[in-house]
Amino acid sequence: xxxxxxxxxxxxxxxxxxxxxxxxxxxxxxxxxxxxxxxxxxxxxxxxxxxxxxxxxxxxxxxxxxxxxxxxxxxxxxxxxxxxxxxxxxxxxxxxxxxxxxxxxxxxxxxxxxxxxxxxxxxxxxxxxxxxxxxxxxxxxxxxxxxxxxxxxxxxxxxxxxxxxxxxxxxxxxxxxxxxxxxxxxxxxxxxxxxxxxxxxxxxxxxxxxxxxxxxxxxxxxxxxxxxxxxxxxxxxxxxxxxxxxxxxxxxxxxxxxxxxxxxxxxxxxxxxxxxxxxxxxxxxxxxxxxxxxxxxxxxxxxxxxxxxxxxxxx
Numbered sequence: 001x002x003x004x005x006x007x008x009x010x011x012x013x014x015x016x017x018x019x020x021x022x023x024x025x026x027x028x029x030x031x032x033x034x035x036x037x038x039x040x041x042x043x044x045x046x047x048x049x050x051x052x053x054x055x056x057x058x059x060x061x062x063x064x065x066x067x068x069x070x071x072x073x074x075x076x077x078x079x080x081x082x083x084x085x086x087x088x089x090x091x092x093x094x095x096x097x098x099x100x101x102x103x104x105x106x107x108x109x110x111x112x113x114x115x116x117x118x119x120x121x122x123x124x125x126x127x128x129x130x131x132x133x134x135x136x137x138x139x140x141x142x143x144x145x146x147x148x149x150x151x152x153x154x155x156x157x158x159x160x161x162x163x164x165x166x167x168x169x170x171x172x173x174x175x176x177x178x179x180x181x182x183x184x185x186x187x188x189x190x191x192x193x194x195x196x197x198x199x200x201x202x203x204x205x206x207x208x209x210x211x212x213x214x215x216x217x218x219x220x221x222x223x224x225x226x227x228x229x230x231x232x233x234x235x236x237x238x239x240x241x242x243x244x245x246x247x248x249x250x251x252x253x254x255x256x257x258x259x260x261x262x263x264x265x266x267x268x269x270x271x272x273x274x275x276x277x278x279x280x281x282x283x284x285x286x287x288x289x290x291x292x293x294x295x296x297x298x299x300x301x302x303x304x305x306x307x308x309x310x311x312x313x314x315x
Contacts, residue, residue, distance in 0.1 A: 011037045012311055014101050014111035016089050017250075019046025020293050021283025022117035023073040023082075024300030025307070030080035032308060037109065038077065038084045039101065045070020046119045047140075047284075048293060055147060057293055069293075089118070094257050094276050112314060113307050116258070116266055116274070116281040117300070118250035120291070125157065125243055129213030129220075137220025137240045138213060142166040143292065149240045151175050155223055157210055158244035159183060164192035166244045171201040178236060180205045182228055205236070213241055249285050261287045271306040272299065278314075280307055 013029055015022040018040030029036040043049060048070045055063035074084065091102040092114065101109040122140035124130060130138055139145040142156075146169055154174040156167045159181035171177045179196070184206045186193045196202050205225060211233065212224040222235045249264045259267045259275040265287035272280045282299035284291050289299065 010098055010110045010112065011035050012111075013037070013113045013115065013307055014039065014099075014109055015115045015117055016092075016101070017046065017117035017119055017283070017285070018044035018074065018084055019117060019119050019283060020048060020073060020296040021119075021300040021303070022046075022115065023077045024297045025115055025117065025282060025304045026077040026082040026300075027080055028301055028304035029307070030077070030082050032304070034304075034308065034311065036082055037111075038082055039087050039089055039103070039109070040084060041086065041088045043070070043086075044074035044077075044084055047122075048073075053148060054144065054293065056143065089253050091253050092255055092258070092279075094255055094279065097278070099278065112278070113310055114279045115303050115307065116251075116254070116279065116285055117283045117303075119284040120247040120249040120265070122243065123246045123248055125210055125245065127210055127212050129215065130243070133213055133215050133220050133241075137215055139240065139242050140244070142169045142242050142244075145240075146170050146173050146242075149174060152239040153237060154178070154240045154242060155180060155210075155236065155238040156242045156244055157181075158246075159186045159188065160244070160246070161188045161192060162246070163244035164188040164196045166242050167196050167202050168192070168199065170242065171199050174201065177202045178205060178238065179203070180208050180210055180223070180225055180236075182209050183207065210241070247284075247291075251285060263287075265289075272303045273306060273310075278310060280310075 012035040015038045018038050026036050049067045053063045088104040090104045093100040098110045150173045153176045154170050155178045157180045167177050207228045208225045210223050211226045214222045222237045224235050226233045251264050257276050266281040268281050268286050280303045282303040283296040
């Protein structure tokens with residue numbers, strides 16, 4: 001274990017993903033003199049940077065922009081010597097040791113241990129206005145952004161567990177919550193269905209889909225919806241649209257030796273080890289994650305402890 005070096009050298013730990021889980025692990029690893037490299041395809045911070053304001057992370061009672069928290073985490077990691085490189089990970093070779101991390105347009109990296117912290121991506125509706133009003137009325141996280149829309153009319157798109165949890169959370173803050181679901185019945189757990197259907201602030205638009213999100217300089221003002229049978233369209237006035245149609249884990253580059261569940265999330269044991277010894281997973285990419293910043297930070301710390309023990313055993 002030692003200090004940073006070049007691409008052709010052997011790293012103690014290569015972390016795939018520069019979100020809260022990956023950066024937290026990197027901070028602990030570099031403080032522990034573990035030669036660590038973080039590979040991130042975009043800017044450090046992951047989905048944190050998409051949050052307009054984060055108000056539920058301990059230590060920041062006034063809240064702060066997501067990009068600022070992400071930058072602080074990256075600065076903290078760099079302070080202890082973490083090297084962060086912007087590359088697209090194309091694959092991982094696990095048939096021999098050290099592991100080889102393949103990247104687009106460059107030579108592979110060699111690693112004694114790997115942490116998969118590539119997170120997940122919110123499924124998009126793919127409708128006009130969704131991208132334009134992101135963080136200005138369009139959100140994918142009620143816990144993160146819901147308090148910004150207190151006493152206003154909101155919309156939740158989806159019919160599964162996450163959508164009902166989002167709707168119930170928002171109903172405690174908003175004046176009304178309109179749930180738009182493409183089917184005529186919910187897919188969520190029965191207890192969540194019962195709570196949502198009984199809540200006086202939650203209304204349902206059955207057999208509808210959102211076809212456009214409308215707004216102006218101040219943000220979202222309405223959503224255009226279409227009935228899936230009749231084709232009839234109408235506008236629903238709302239101040240915020242919360243999309244909850246599922247998550248897609250960033251695991252398409254992983255080899256079959258790293259086992260995932262049916263949805264593609266990485267399966268781990270209690271120490272965050274995967275089915276391949278020496279490869280670990282943390283944060284939103286792993287099955288069972290709560291998908292909150294504080295949870296991912298804790299995952300990163302637990303992963304470091306497990307990785308350190310593994311590396312000690314390889315000496």
